[in-house]
Amino acid sequence: MLFMIFTTAERSFNILGQSATTLFRRHSYQNKVAPTREGARLIVRRLQKTVLRVLRDPQINFAMSKTAYQQNQEKEPPVEETQFAQHRKNKQENNCRTCNDFKSWSKQQRLISNTQASKEKHMAVAEKLTVNANNVAPRDDCPLDKVRLGISTWGLLHTMAAFYSDNPTDNEKRDMKTFFEVLSRLYPCEYCAKDFRSDLDVNPINVNSQKELAMWLCKFHNRVNDKLGKPLFDCSKVNERWRDGWLDGSCD
Template sequence: MMSSHRQYDDEPHEAVASMGRKVCRVCDDFKSWRKNKNEEPRSPSCPLDREELGRNTWSFIHTMAAYYPRKPTEQQQCEMKQFIESFSKFYPCVDCAEDLRKNIKLNPPKVGGRVDLSRWFCEQHNIVNLKLGKQQFDCSKVLERWKNGWKDGSCD
């Protein structure tokens, strides 16, 4: 049975599993991984699992968008589009990457400025949250969350 997942070290998942080695953590869905997970806390020096990868990725993506120029040059806009396109091809969670590529076709990235890009990524994150049964984030507060800090001063 061929896996739909790819691995960048050119070693197919089925071959890895048949050799008695662990399959890619970021490629396994969280529920399956959780069933097989040892209940002892694992070392922070271990590879990220799918949930950790997602959480860390969204933190990076939202922060990057929050610091994107308010009025980017045409070159910066082109580079951001290229980044998003490349990101959607090389993201280690293959299912996640495929979903992102589909979403990009349906709703191309808005790279006209910081607010537009931040909202676009927030909308993409909310699509994932909906799929996972998680709460939606109010995208009108994305810069407050990822750049300026909450108005109540709790981040000061």
């Protein structure tokens, strides 16, 4: 049947005219034959020979098809490798539930949950400790630091000067001098004690009367305040502060 079709096509070439050239142009280009009437006849003859070979030996067609299929398989990799292999690999790396048995997946989820819970608990405890440290006032029965020790010491010294005798005896003068000298050596803050001794060498203590001792101590305290950048006290009011109380009666 195919032989008759191609024979009829060749015999009808004169009827097809110029359109036959266009019809066979693509096939003639592939076979490197010029698109003329003689070229078209040549193409038809070649097609006839091909059909006859196929009709005589069908295995030729099967071999050609198999060879073409193998070439296509070599050129195009399997769909699984190109489209799904990377996706499956990512799933396995992520250890998703669908890629593992339920026991392994459940164990992993518990580990993740426990780690996150432990981290959140640690952060909450740290935050609570910080808030408590900022809001809780220090206890009154804790050991004295440098500031509280200094405040207590100044209070003691000013009160001793406030109640010192207006006409002290020689023993009282000697005892007061000795007290300040010993205190400058035994004061718990080492560099404070050293500064205390240096100031005593430059400005010796005045123990001739209560007023003179109180004024000397007030000036000594102001020198220390000046070094620390604190405001100075009005020494004319030293007895109001440490002995008599303020004139407005606020301490009565």
